[in-house]
Amino acid sequence: MTDYGHDLLFGTFITPTAQPVHQAAELAVVSDRAGLDLATFQDHPYLPRFHDTWTLLSYAAARTERIHLSGNVLNLPLRPPAVLARAAASLDLLSGGRIELGIGAGGFWDAIEAMGSRRLSPGESVAALAEGIEIIRQIWAADQAGPVKVEGDYYRVSGAKRGPAPAHDIKIWVGAYKPRMLRLIGRAADGVLPSLGYLANGADDLTAINQHIDEGAQAAGRDPRAVRRLLNISGEFAPAGRAFLQGPAEQWAEDLAGLTLEYGVSAFILAADDPATIERFAAEVAPATRELVAAERG
Amino acid sequence: MNYGHPLTFGALVASPAGTPVEAVELARRAEELGYDLVTVEDRPDEPGLLDAWTVLGWVAGRTERVRLAPAALAVPLRDPAVLARAAASLDLLSDGRLELVLGRGGEQDAIEAMGGRRTGTDRAVAALDEAIDIVRGVLDAGEPRPLRHLGEHYRIPQAQRGPLPAHRIPIRLDGDQAPVLRLAGRKADGWSATLTAFRPAEYAAANKIIDEAALEAGREPAEIRRLLHVTAEHTVPELLALALEDGVSTFVVRADDIATLDRFAREVMPALREAVARELPAAPTAVFRPASVRAKRRPGIDYDNVPPSLAGQAVEPGDLDYARVRSTYLRGGAPGLVLRARSTAEVVDALAFVRAHPGLPFSVRSAGHGISGRSTNDGGLVLSVAAMNTIEVLDEQRRLIRVGPGARWSEVADVLRPYGWALSSGDYGGVGVGGLATAGGVGWLARKHGLTIDHLRAVEMVLADGSVVRAAEDENPELFWAVRGAGANFGVVTSFDFEVDEVGEVGWAQFVVGADDPADLLVRWGAAIEAAPRDLSGQLIMGRPRPGQPGVAQLMAMVDNDDPQTIIDQLTPVAGAGPLYQQNVVLAPYAAVLARAADGYHRAEGEPVSRSGLIEHLTPEFAAAAAELIASGAIHWFQIRTVGGAVADVPAGATAYGYRSANFSVVVMGPSRRRLDPLWDALAVHFDGLYLSFESDQRPERLADAFPPRTLERLRELKRRYDPQHLFADNFPIRTTLETR
Incomplete structure (x- = not known):
């Protein structure tokens, strides 16, 4: 039983499809109006069937009012960190502090390489992400003295001016599954963002994920509670319960509350591309889950 | 020298990070004031300014009409292939309002400090040259092979192309030094510069470099539109001279505040428009196609005499939209020209053009779903009536509706649903009305309600000779008989009147x-x-x-x-x-x-x-x-x-x-x-x-x-x-x- 005590967030994981052109942005608007906390888009800059995620985030942020937005997760190898940091700070300023930075070290290396970027081994990509996070944080730290100076093996940003400072403390959430990356999250990031569907043993794998993060945090002298545990989920509403997240909203709430209380998951991001599901998730699942968790936490 | 482009105005809006709402407020005001273009300075090395691409995406979400461009995008800090997809996205999301302006991105030191590569000035232009190819290559989504670019500065083994933008995004180059000017003349759709960077007569000299490079590359100097950044202090006579003698067709005023925007819009824009209109005979409004597009034309088609009503929407093989219109649901096509009619009168014009091209393949298309594949061809003419897609209820008592040939059956079903009506069509909503309703229409309600054509009460159609007729039981009954099953042989139906069924x-x-x-x-x-x-x-x-x-x-x-x-x-x-x-x-x-x-x-x-x-x-x-x-x-x-x-x-x-x-x-x-x-x-x-x-x-x-x-x-x-x-x-x-x- 691990519960890090975070308040719960509920969001959507929206396909950034380029056809129909405005579908993804409209679903962000639906998520916003439904009262969800987060709207997120995956990022595959090598796939032409999707919108460019940064452009879509900028556009969708302008069309929404209250909801926070994030990549889920942005592809660092194709988005150099210094420029990305300024872009993120810019959008955070424009949106009044509604941007979070979901980021990943890159997964589909064949496709990344085909676009002209260098293929990295798993170990290299952890090191590159660590450098990337360092650069991003230094750019954002506008009040610190001196220019940015990160002379890494993968990124060299040396002498760049700092800033702009974002409007709020942008969280860096990393999509990760493997020990080295998870320890890096414990050390340097604000959250972990895996997809439940990619976990070989389902939610049980979250125990090990948490352990690696917690170890990384403790080794770096951080409180493990500094790292939020987010989770991409998918499910289907059905009149009668059939399986995990397949059933009525009350059952969803019990399933999700279980994840919070047992594994400390505090953000549920639902893969959904239809308004009805998004609205139901916001109206029925989110409040019921919050209630169950509040009751248990006492 | 004037290149015959219509005069347009832009506003370079300030985007200070300290007051982030300012950029969008200025952009919205510029749109209200009738500016054609809003540009945002891209200075990735300068934390005092917001990231330009982000601002443009945001502004796209808060404006409706005004075109958008970075001024100018710092290419050394942006991966050109990713940039191209971002451009396609922004163009799609903004309904075709994006223009690209690319530049070398300022001081080399600043680029290097941000993690970019130091290249040296000459090589920076060579990199820009490659970047243009990559951006254009990625945007060329109609090309089936992946993009391969093995250059000196960029190596892209095989990137997928696309998405296809909403319109052909023009690529302008920004700069005032000879290598950039020559590159602009050779490759770009436009040139962007700042007036204060030139001494008198230098601007004309720069234009000359561009024009010569264009001619050397087999292009017309008019293919490169001239955009000039000016300040609100420049006077109408100064700008008029630039428009008339130096061919500037877009003036972009630097606007750090709304007062400047207002003043330029009030004092300069109308006066300059009027003066240019007075001095220059009305510029021909013909659609301009660069040599690279004309090179893909097919023989036997009189491209330069497409009826004016259709010229604006006509699509030829070199056009960006060609990828969208060449093929149909099951048949790959390579027509020489696609005419997109929006009205009966335009169908009449189109058929006149077709009559002037005897012997060429000619296809008529509503939504292009036809399994038989007759709605496209190779090297011929296609008349698309997809834009004629209205659906209206004529008489609620008689359940009579009027539908354009370009409507799709899912759209018809959606309109009828609230009335508790339906019209049996085919089994797929993406099928167009015109093709199906002139052939038969075997749908999900056929055994109960008959064929689609059995619900037809009247049509308006354009015949081969261009005459517009109505056909119904009581008017041209023979034609009405023929159109129900063999319509494709007799004309282009421009509207269908159906009596539909009550279907719960x-x-x-x-x-x-x-x-x-x-x-x-x-x-x-x-x-x-x-x-x-x-x-x-x-x-x-x-x-x-x-x-x-x-x-x-x-x-x-x-x-x-x-x-x-x-x-x-x-x-x-x-x-x-x-x-x-x-x-x-x-x-x-x-x-x-x-x-x-x-x-x-x-x-x-x-x-x-x-x-x-x-x-x-x-x-x-x-x-x-x-x-x-x-x-x-x-x-x-x-x-x-x-x-x-x-x-x-x-x-x-x-x-x-x-x-x-x-x-x-x-x-x-x-x-x-x-x-x-x-x-x-x-x-x-x-x-x-x-x-x-x-x-x-x-x-x-x-x-x-x-x-x-x-x-x-x-x-x-x-x-x-x-x-x-x-x-x-x-x-x-x-x-x-x-x-x-």
């Missing part, structure tokens, strides 16, 4: 049944259908079983009845045609069943190979032959739709669609015409007629299969009267004389 919720069923004995299944299913009440219409789809898998067939049926028990009772015998593996039955509105059209455009390649036959009964003999055909591997698609019922209530001679006694419409598709045709021809003995829209065979004898002899005779007479020159000769052309063979 319907039963919608999908079954998977065993087909280990396909012949037995066909006979039993056929018998169940013929015995079923007319409420029920449906279809059967079968294929060759995969190795090691049992044979299965998909059965679909719609029951036009909202009583669940009645639905179940009617479905049970049909589902019992074979062992039931899966079933799904729901009560739903007709409009919800009619499958949504996939968004996006058709990308078929090659030629469809599809054969059709109408048959009265699924006899054991036919079933055995069909089973053999399925097992042969010569087809990958075997489908039977139900007709009969109300379809057969209409006398055979009442419309040009003549083979009304059939209870079933069979369609097969295969990969090879050579292999399929002999096998299918051997089945001819079982068939009485065929359905035009599913028949891709072009041999002339198909005409005799399509129409009963007396119908065909009558059609020949009418063809002589209405289209003696054979303008409409590409879709089951009826000859005015009998061929002697």
Whole structure:
């Protein structure tokens, strides 16, 4: 039983499809109006069937009012960190502090390489992400003295001016599954963002994920509670319960509350591309889950 | 020197990070004031300014009309392939409002400090040159091969192209040094510069460098539009001279505050517009196509004399939109020119242009779904009526509606749904009205409510000679007879009046049944259908079983009845045609069943190979032959739709669609015409007629299969009267004389 005590967030994981052109942005608007906390888009800059995620985030942020937005997760190898940091700070300023930075070290290396970027081994990509996070944080730290100076093996940003400072403390959430990356999250990031569907043993794998993060945090002298545990989920509403997240909203709430209380998951991001599901998730699942968790936490 | 471009105005809006709302407020104000373009400075090295691309995405979400551009994007800090996709996205999201301005990105030190590569000035221009190729290459989504660029500065092994932007995004280059100017002349769609960077006469000299580089590269200097950043302090006479003598067609004023925007819009823009209009004869409004586009033109088409009403929307092979319009659902096309008519008058203009091109292939297209593939061609003309897609209720009492030929059937169903009405069309919502409603229309309600053409009460159409006529039972009745089943031979229908049916919720069923004995299944299913009440219409789809898998067939049926028990009772015998593996039955509105059209455009390649036959009964003999055909591997698609019922209530001679006694419409598709045709021809003995829209065979004898002899005779007479020159000769052309063979 691990519960890090975070308040719960509920969001959507929206396909950034380029056809129909405005579908993804409209679903962000639906998520916003439904009262969800987060709207997120995956990022595959090598796939032409999707919108460019940064452009879509900028556009969708302008069309929404209250909801926070994030990549889920942005592809660092194709988005150099210094420029990305300024872009993120810019959008955070424009949106009044509604941007979070979901980021990943890159997964589909064949496709990344085909676009002209260098293929990295798993170990290299952890090191590159660590450098990337360092650069991003230094750019954002506008009040610190001196220019940015990160002379890494993968990124060299040396002498760049700092800033702009974002409007709020942008969280860096990393999509990760493997020990080295998870320890890096414990050390340097604000959250972990895996997809439940990619976990070989389902939610049980979250125990090990948490352990690696917690170890990384403790080794770096951080409180493990500094790292939020987010989770991409998918499910289907059905009149009668059939399986995990397949059933009525009350059952969803019990399933999700279980994840919070047992594994400390505090953000549920639902893969959904239809308004009805998004609205139901916001109206029925989110409040019921919050209630169950509040009751248990006492 | 003036290059003949219309005068436009832009505003370079400030985007200070300290007051982030300022950029969007200025942009919105610029839009209100009638500026054509808003530009945002890109200085990735400067934390005092917001990231330009982010600001542009944000502004796109908060504006409606004004065009957007970075000024200028710092290419060394942006991956050009990612940038290209971002540009396509922003263009799509903003409905075609993006212009790209690319630049070298300022000081090398600052670029390096941000993690970019130091290249040296000359090599920076070479990198820019490569970046233009990459951006254009990624945006060229119509090109099937992936983008490969192995340059000195960028190495892209094989990036996928696309997405296709909403319009051809112009690429301007920003700079004032000779290498950039030469590159602009050679490659760019425009040049951007700042007036204060030039001493007197230098600007003209820069223009000359561009013009010479353009001519050397075989381009017209007019292909490069000149954009100039000015300040609000510049006077009208100064700017007028630049417009008249130096060919500047876009003036972008630097606006750090709303007062500056207002003042320039009030004091300079109208006066300059007026002065330019006075000094320059009205610039020709002809659509300008660069040499690279003209190079892809096909022979025999008088591109420069497309009727003015159509020129603005016409698409030729070099145009960006060509990828969207060249092909149809199942047929790859390469037409020489696609004319997109928006009104009856434009259809008249288009047909005049077609008449001036005798001998060229000519296709008419509504939504381009036609299985027979007749709505595109190779090297010829296509008239698309997709934009004529209105749907209106004419008379609620009589359930009379008027529909444009470009509407799609899902859209028609959606409009009718709130009235509790439906019009049986085809089985797919993405099919266009025009093609289907001139051929027949075998839909989910056919047995109960007949063919789509049986609901037709009147049409407006443009005939081969360009005359616009109405045809109905009481007006041009012969034409009205012909248009219902052979419409493609007689004109282009510009509006259809239909009387539609009251249809409430319907039963919608999908079954998977065993087909280990396909012949037995066909006979039993056929018998169940013929015995079923007319409420029920449906279809059967079968294929060759995969190795090691049992044979299965998909059965679909719609029951036009909202009583669940009645639905179940009617479905049970049909589902019992074979062992039931899966079933799904729901009560739903007709409009919800009619499958949504996939968004996006058709990308078929090659030629469809599809054969059709109408048959009265699924006899054991036919079933055995069909089973053999399925097992042969010569087809990958075997489908039977139900007709009969109300379809057969209409006398055979009442419309040009003549083979009304059939209870079933069979369609097969295969990969090879050579292999399929002999096998299918051997089945001819079982068939009485065929359905035009599913028949891709072009041999002339198909005409005799399509129409009963007396119908065909009558059609020949009418063809002589209405289209003696054979303008409409590409879709089951009826000859005015009998061929002697």
